[in-house]
Amino acid sequence: MDCPACDSPVTLEVGPEQPPSTSLPDALLAAEEDECIEITRNCWTCGWHEDRQIRVESIEATEGDEAAVERAMLLDEITDELSTIDSLATLKDTLAEVRRQRRLEPTTTETDRDTTGE
Secondary structure, three states: OEOOOOOOEOEEEEEOOOOOOOOHHHHHHHOOOOOEEEEEEEOOOOOOEEEEEEEOOOOOOOOOOHHHHHHHHHHHHHHHHHHOOOOHHHHHHHHHHHHHHHHHOOOHHHHHHHHHOO
8 A cells, every 4th residue: 555645655554462464364364353453554754644443343254165175185285296296207197097086986976866866
């Protein structure tokens, strides 16, 4: 953000209970219900200053899909492992094995049909 008085960059500080490096999104996510978060913006060029307060009135949180989280973590792990492989032949063999495994797995439609008794 730029200073409204002189168009110089401004600093944003969250506090005073927060460490100086705390970002506003981190402070909001860590806040408790009815907590007040203070934000200070300063222009060190012209001296412009603004204090604001945000009060958290209520917090609504939903839990994530556990299977989706586990799948994402496994995909990240697989990607990390694959990125360390230098051998083109090993990568080709790995791709062939993945494709072979996918052909052997029952499709989702077949699995749904088996579980629903159709």
